[in-house]
Amino acid sequence: MMAKYLLLKHYRGAPASVNDVPMDQWTPEEVSAHVQYMRDFAARLEGTGEFVDGQALSSEGTFVRSDGEGRPPITDGPFAETKDLIAGWMVIDVETYERAIELAGELSAAPGAGGKPIHEWLEVRPFLGAHSTVTE
Amino acid sequence: MDEAVLRTLTPTVIGVLVRRGADFAAAEDAVQDALVEAVRVWADDRPRDPKGWLVTVAWRKFLDAARADTSRQHREVRVEGEPMPGPGEAVDDTLQLYFLCAHPSLTPASAVALTLRAVGGLSTRQIAQAYLVPEATMAQRISRAKRTVSGVRLNQPGDVATVLRVLYLVFNEGYSGDVDLAGEAIRLTRQLAAKTNHEEVAGLLALMLLHHARRPARTGPDGRLVPLAEQDRSLWNTRLIAEGVDVLQAALARDRLGEFQAQAAIAALHADAQTAEETDWVQIVEWYDELVRLTDSPVARLNRAVAVGEADGPRAGLAALAELDPALPRHTAVAAYLHERDGDPVTAARLYAEAARSAPSLPERDHLTRQAARLNARLRG
Numbered sequence: 001m002m003a004k005y006l007l008l009k010h011y012r013g014a015p016a017s018v019n020d021v022p023m024d025q026w027t028p029e030e031v032s033a034h035v036q037y038m039r040d041f042a043a044r045l046e047g048t049g050e051f052v053d054g055q056a057l058s059s060e061g062t063f064v065r066s067d068g069e070g071r072p073p074i075t076d077g078p079f080a081e082t083k084d085l086i087a088g089w090m091v092i093d094v095e096t097y098e099r100a101i102e103l104a105g106e107l108s109a110a111p112g113a114g115g116k117p118i119h120e121w122l123e124v125r126p127f128l129g130a131h132s133t134v135t136e
Numbered sequence: 137m138d139e140a141v142l143r144t145l146t147p148t149v150i151g152v153l154v155r156r157g158a159d160f161a162a163a164e165d166a167v168q169d170a171l172v173e174a175v176r177v178w179a180d181d182r183p184r185d186p187k188g189w190l191v192t193v194a195w196r197k198f199l200d201a202a203r204a205d206t207s208r209q210h211r212e213v214r215v216e217g218e219p220m221p222g223p224g225e226a227v228d229d230t231l232q233l234y235f236l237c238a239h240p241s242l243t244p245a246s247a248v249a250l251t252l253r254a255v256g257g258l259s260t261r262q263i264a265q266a267y268l269v270p271e272a273t274m275a276q277r278i279s280r281a282k283r284t285v286s287g288v289r290l291n292q293p294g295d296v297a298t299v300l301r302v303l304y305l306v307f308n309e310g311y312s313g314d315v316d317l318a319g320e321a322i323r324l325t326r327q328l329a330a331k332t333n334h335e336e337v338a339g340l341l342a343l344m345l346l347h348h349a350r351r352p353a354r355t356g357p358d359g360r361l362v363p364l365a366e367q368d369r370s371l372w373n374t375r376l377i378a379e380g381v382d383v384l385q386a387a388l389a390r391d392r393l394g395e396f397q398a399q400a401a402i403a404a405l406h407a408d409a410q411t412a413e414e415t416d417w418v419q420i421v422e423w424y425d426e427l428v429r430l431t432d433s434p435v436a437r438l439n440r441a442v443a444v445g446e447a448d449g450p451r452a453g454l455a456a457l458a459e460l461d462p463a464l465p466r467h468t469a470v471a472a473y474l475h476e477r478d479g480d481p482v483t484a485a486r487l488y489a490e491a492a493r494s495a496p497s498l499p500e501r502d503h504l505t506r507q508a509a510r511l512n513a514r515l516r517g
Contacts, residue, residue, distance in 0.1 A: 024489040025509070027510075028507075031502065035360070059494075
């Protein structure tokens with residue numbers, strides 16, 4: 001039975017990568033190799049019928065909450081000190097949890113500084129299904 | 137028959153149905169249904185009179201829908217049978233449909249969606265794919281737009297400027313999925329130019345053709361952005377450039393300058409340069425002065441600062457930039473570029489990295505990161 005997983009990439013909040021060098025300190029060729037790896041990865045999952053969606057997020061956001069009826073919402077931020085900051089995601093639809101882990105591992109090995117794998121920490125989150133399974 | 141050719145008949149056929157008494161929303165639905173049937177039937181048996189065929193089938197679909205609707209509401213059927221073709225059949229309401237779909241009461245996103253469907257003849261599914269939203273979302277956007285303009289009569293005069301803004305939005309969306317929106321915007325603008333005698337319609341058409349001509353050179357094989365100065369100019373489409381220049385010259389000859397003509401003139405000067413070094417930046421600055429005078433747009437001022445940097449040196453460019461709001465999108469990227477040209481790679485690298493963090497798109501972010509990386513690597517070496 002296919003199940004969807006969110007592979008989350010963090011700007012901040014995940015444990016430090018093994019190959020932890022800011023991207024603007026790589027060489028231009030290393031940046032290109034990384035971008036190409038990500039594109040190839042998504043294209044391959046499209047080919048296997050496991051790709052659902054992938055998006056990157058801007059590094060700055062705003063917090064918003066209602067301030068009651070008839071009033072404009074209150075906004076706050078962006079907070080430079082936010083501990084957890086999401087950079088982007090990929091949604092995959094795969095046969096097993098093991099397959100989700102395997103793919104997250106491959107994505108984490110995208111090349112970085114020195115052409116070596118970044119080994120960054122990605123978060124794998126199963127989707128809650130929209131339909132309940134018949135159990136009786 | 138090519139699907140695009142079939143789609144060119146869409147607004148004409150909607151116009152015929154509206155003249156026969158159908159309201160716009162129902163006519164538009166009926167023509168969409170007829171298009172679907174045409175794609176299915178015409179492959180084997182193409183009619184001799186495609187427009188007549190579409191009118192007949194769309195009218196029948198309109199009647200079927202109207203009868204179903206009235207019987208649901210237990211009312212008398214008001215529309216009956218095939219009307220005699222009257223003098224209205226020869227009138228082409230395509231231009232009026234452009235105005236209706238770009239009506240000022242619509243939000244830009246709604247006007248874009250409605251224009252692509254009712255004037256462009258694209259299906260809701262195709263429009264949804266192009267804008268990366270679910271089909272149901274796009275269907276709602278279109279039906280709300282139709283309700284918004286339901287009280288507008290087709291014979292009311294419209295404002296060409298609002299139509300041009302909608303077409304320009306479509307063009308700038310580029311292409312994603314199966315639908316080439318830039319190509320579609322050019323087709324719709326070309327069709328509009330054939331039906332009006334307006335120098336800014338020609339100006340926008342010229343601008344689109346000149347920008348489109350550079351598309352093959354604008355991205356590398358790996359999808360990366362290639363800036364104008366680094367583009368392989370042999371990849372530029374000379375046929376489109378020639379057409380764009382012709383259209384622009386005819387428009388400029390009428391001596392009623394507008395913002396799209398000014399932008400097209402700048403694009404034409406870039407297209408005219410065999411190499412980046414041969415670019416006539418002095419003239420480009422003059423055109424940006426015109427553009428700023430016409431629009432007072434901050435984006436035009438920002439681009440002008442880049443041009444000043446090329447014409448009069450990076451210090452002059454930085455001075456022009458200093459007069460602008462630093463919060464403007466791409467302000468930091470322009471500052472980075474001018475500082476590098478001014479021989480300050482340390483500041484430039486820092487600004488490129490900063491610009492990458494606030495980049496509005498992934499290709500731009502990757503490009504700016506690569507620029508920062510290039511300078512940092514050089515500083516290390």
